[in-house]
Amino acid sequence: MGEMLTGAQILCRELAAAGIDTIFGYPGGAIMPFYHALPEFPGLRHILVRHEQAAAHAADGYARATGRVGVCVATSGPGATNLVTGLATAHMDSSPVLAITGQVSRPMIGRDAFQETDVIGLTLPITKYSRLVPDITQLAASVREAIAIATEGRPGPVVLDVPKDVQNQKLAYEPGPRGGAPGLAARGQSGNGGAPTSASLEESVREAARLIGEASRPLLMIGHGVILGNAYDEVRALAEKTGIPVITTLLGISAFPESHPLHLGMPGMHGEVHVNRAIQHADLIVGIGLRFDDRVTGNTAAFAPRAKIVHVELDRAEIGKNVKTAVGIVGDARTVASLLTDQVRARNCDDWMAEIRGFVRPRAESFSGDLSPEAILASIHEITGGRCTIVTDVGQHQMWVAKHYPYERANTHITSGGLGTMGFAVPAAMGVHLARPSETVWAISGDGGFQMNMAEMATMVQEGLSVKMAIFNNGYLGMVRQWQQFFHEKRYSCTPIWSPDYVKLADAYGIPGWRVEQRTQLDDVVRAASVHRGPALVEFVIAQEANVFPMIPPGGSLSEPIEAAPAGAPAV
Amino acid sequence: MGASHAVAVLLDDDLVTFNRVVGVVRRRNLPITGIAVGPSHMTGVSRLTFFTEADDAAADRLVRQLEKTFGVRAAALYRADDAVVREVALIKLRALPAARADLLAALSAAGATLVAERDGTCIVEIAGESARTDACLQALDRFGILEVARSGAVALQGLDGAGSPPPSTTLSAPHSSEVTL
Numbered sequence A: 001m002g003e004m005l006t007g008a009q010i011l012c013r014e015l016a017a018a019g020i021d022t023i024f025g026y027p028g029g030a031i032m033p034f035y036h037a038l039p040e041f042p043g044l045r046h047i048l049v050r051h052e053q054a055a056a057h058a059a060d061g062y063a064r065a066t067g068r069v070g071v072c073v074a075t076s077g078p079g080a081t082n083l084v085t086g087l088a089t090a091h092m093d094s095s096p097v098l099a100i101t102g103q104v105s106r107p108m109i110g111r112d113a114f115q116e117t118d119v120i121g122l123t124l125p126i127t128k129y130s131r132l133v134p135d136i137t138q139l140a141a142s143v144r145e146a147i148a149i150a151t152e153g154r155p156g157p158v159v160l161d162v163p164k165d166v167q168n169q170k171l172a173y174e175p176g177p178r179g180g181a182p183g184l185a186a187r188g189q190s191g192n193g194g195a196p197t198s199a200s201l202e203e204s205v206r207e208a209a210r211l212i213g214e215a216s217r218p219l220l221m222i223g224h225g226v227i228l229g230n231a232y233d234e235v236r237a238l239a240e241k242t243g244i245p246v247i248t249t250l251l252g253i254s255a256f257p258e259s260h261p262l263h264l265g266m267p268g269m270h271g272e273v274h275v276n277r278a279i280q281h282a283d284l285i286v287g288i289g290l291r292f293d294d295r296v297t298g299n300t301a302a303f304a305p306r307a308k309i310v311h312v313e314l315d316r317a318e319i320g321k322n323v324k325t326a327v328g329i330v331g332d333a334r335t336v337a338s339l340l341t342d343q344v345r346a347r348n349c350d351d352w353m354a355e356i357r358g359f360v361r362p363r364a365e366s367f368s369g370d371l372s373p374e375a376i377l378a379s380i381h382e383i384t385g386g387r388c389t390i391v392t393d394v395g396q397h398q399m400w401v402a403k404h405y406p407y408e409r410a411n412t413h414i415t416s417g418g419l420g421t422m423g424f425a426v427p428a429a430m431g432v433h434l435a436r437p438s439e440t441v442w443a444i445s446g447d448g449g450f451q452m453n454m455a456e457m458a459t460m461v462q463e464g465l466s467v468k469m470a471i472f473n474n475g476y477l478g479m480v481r482q483w484q485q486f487f488h489e490k491r492y493s494c495t496p497i498w499s500p501d502y503v504k505l506a507d508a509y510g511i512p513g514w515r516v517e518q519r520t521q522l523d524d525v526v527r528a529a530s531v532h533r534g535p536a537l538v539e540f541v542i543a544q545e546a547n548v549f550p551m552i553p554p555g556g557s558l559s560e561p562i563e564a565a566p567a568g569a570p571a572v
Numbered sequence B: 001m002g003a004s005h006a007v008a009v010l011l012d013d014d015l016v017t018f019n020r021v022v023g024v025v026r027r028r029n030l031p032i033t034g035i036a037v038g039p040s041h042m043t044g045v046s047r048l049t050f051f052t053e054a055d056d057a058a059a060d061r062l063v064r065q066l067e068k069t070f071g072v073r074a075a076a077l078y079r080a081d082d083a084v085v086r087e088v089a090l091i092k093l094r095a096l097p098a099a100r101a102d103l104l105a106a107l108s109a110a111g112a113t114l115v116a117e118r119d120g121t122c123i124v125e126i127a128g129e130s131a132r133t134d135a136c137l138q139a140l141d142r143f144g145i146l147e148v149a150r151s152g153a154v155a156l157q158g159l160d161g162a163g164s165p166p167p168s169t170t171l172s173a174p175h176s177s178e179v180t181l
Helices: A007-017 A031-042 A052-067 A078-092 A119-127 A136-150 A164-166 A198-214 A224-228 A232-242 A273-281 A331-342 A350-359 A372-385 A396-404 A425-435 A447-453 A456-463 A478-485 A503-507 A520-532 B015-026 B056-067 B098-108 B132-143
Strands: A001-008 A021-024 A046-048 A069-073 A096-103 A129-132 A158-163 A170-173 A216-221 A244-246 A263-266 A284-288 A309-311 A327-328 A388-394 A413-415 A442-447 A467-473 A512-514 A536-541 B005-012 B033-039 B045-052 B072-079 B083-096 B113-118 B121-128 B143-150 B154-157
Touching: A001 A007, A007 A031, A007 A136, A007 A164, A007 A327, A021 A052, A021 A425, A031 A069, A031 A096, A031 A158, A031 A164, A046 A425, A046 A456, A052 A069, A052 A078, A052 A096, A052 A413, A052 A425, A052 A447, A069 A078, A078 A096, A078 A119, A096 A119, A096 A136, A096 A164, A119 A129, A119 A158, A119 B015, A129 A136, A129 B015, A136 A158, A136 A170, A158 A164, A198 A284, A198 A327, A198 A331, A216 A232, A216 A263, A216 A273, A224 A232, A224 A331, A232 A331, A244 A273, A273 A350, A273 A456, A284 A331, A309 A331, A309 A425, A372 A388, A372 A396, A372 A467, A372 A520, A372 B015, A388 A396, A388 A425, A396 A413, A396 A442, A396 A467, A396 A478, A413 A425, A425 A442, A425 A447, A425 A456, A425 A467, A442 A447, A503 A512, A503 A536, A512 A520, A520 A536, B005 B015, B005 B056, B005 B154, B015 B033, B015 B045, B015 B056, B045 B154, B056 B072, B072 B154, B083 B132, B098 B113, B098 B121, B098 B132, B132 B143
Parallel strands: A021 A046, A021 A069, A069 A096, A096 A158, A129 A158, A216 A244, A216 A284, A244 A263, A284 A309, A309 A327, A388 A413, A388 A442, A442 A467, A467 A536, A512 A536
Antiparallel strands: A001 A170, B005 B045, B005 B072, B033 B045, B083 B121, B083 B143, B083 B154, B113 B121
């Protein structure tokens, strides 16, 4: 006979037993039994956020930085609905997040009770799995199952909706087996149960190796799957044995050292001209752990017109989804890259590399004034000695960081790629900081995105989270303004955005804040913020109409980049 | 019904999984006809069948997404012209005594069966290809149809393999060792 525990205690037990050490959350009516039990589990550190969206982003940041599940907790109704954007963000970027939501007691479900929302219905299309726990007898197994589903195969967010009366139910608790129920890995995963036999895997790897041997203009294009699959060494070995130039997608940034002679850069909408031209001239693209997103391919009909595509993906449903593939290999990046490296014969691509170097254009002048985003990023890199994780928001600054920050260490670039969630950086950086407490974490946002979740500064102060916040302030929703400049007759509709005095704001929160307007102030401020023990804020005032160049127009071909602002646009 | 493909899905026998599966289809805005769900050959596993008009590639992408949906055991795609497709319909209609002989003759000609009759109203049943139901409805129209309930068609892959099967029917699916479609 096991110990008599409440559902809430069982929840905490199971989380602790799964190795969870940090929970981001916000209490409320339907989750109160959980919060009542929580103090009995000092191993579960709770971070009280200021809005549940931040809890989901922070759990996501924690998950991306550790590779382990990140946990967020909210009450029913508005608490749960506030998680939705964070869950959708995690879903698009394959991040293992477990959301536990309180639900009204079972007899009240379906009666439009106070703070009742159909959370399962709301989250069905934006989670890998979601479940209402119908009874305490199923609670422990549900937690184990949820964690297993979130982390196994292609990771993703899961929701457990736990009615308040289930949290209060009592049960003689027997700890269950670790690691989930048998056979779980095969469910909800097209990559596992649907994986080809080892014979067919071998055959497709051999075919891919043959294509690599025959190609004269091959490219490696690597994505988030290389980071999720911890395949850095294997991918690098493959690149070095074959001499194939390496392209990193937005979420593949920091999967390959940027100082490496084979590294080319980021492709797609804001990719460098030589990277996109290389794609258009390539005769073979070996894509590993990416999904050929439209921001990468532009118009798919015009994408890589000369190239055969080998697509290595854990999720079989991705192969052939966006681009036509010559060889699809279902498997994790690490295993397949290693098999490929064994199969390919050593070669080099020196002529091809020389041809690509010929594509390099001098960078278009995009900044006026001496405080360029490039200078700011160089300063952060230099002062932290590169021992730093950068978390970015969404917009122009995100692209500047992606293009200019010289990433050397694995998984040090964290951003909202697929969903493009403004407001992500500040809360996600809290999760990254807790995952990497000994490292400097910079959350870089624009003035728009920062204002979406800046209330989390209070969380940082209360919980002692040493996150460095950089605001690239140009007084505009800059990326939207850039689109208006290029494609909407320079009509800056609703994009100028007012900001508070950020230095005073920092002061109000009791944290140091600086405003940097001149290049000469830059290094001193970045150094002071970096070494400060605790959260710190720096506002960088940059040119108002700075643009991200080059740019492939939405739906356009990678062959036709915009490299300067259109001259013909009428003045406002 | 203008559908090019039948999609058959084996899924856990619960409403959340059903909801999840329908959601995968719904968000792609593919035109759907005749969705049907009922028990399969396995305990606790339902079989869901629907028909869609899509090119092979789009239909195949849909099946791939269905396969990875939690609670789905297997999903398969059949070309509509290479599948055995059947449905059941119940038709309630007027059966006035004066027209009874005429009605029985019409039912016999259409291959329908009289399953209930009372106070000048009857219920008939017809099973078979959807075209047969359509023809039956047309033949019975003159008696005065009051209500129609069609089950939505179910499908199995045909046995003679006319035309080559689309790729996803030849690939193994999750839990392929336990599940066949």
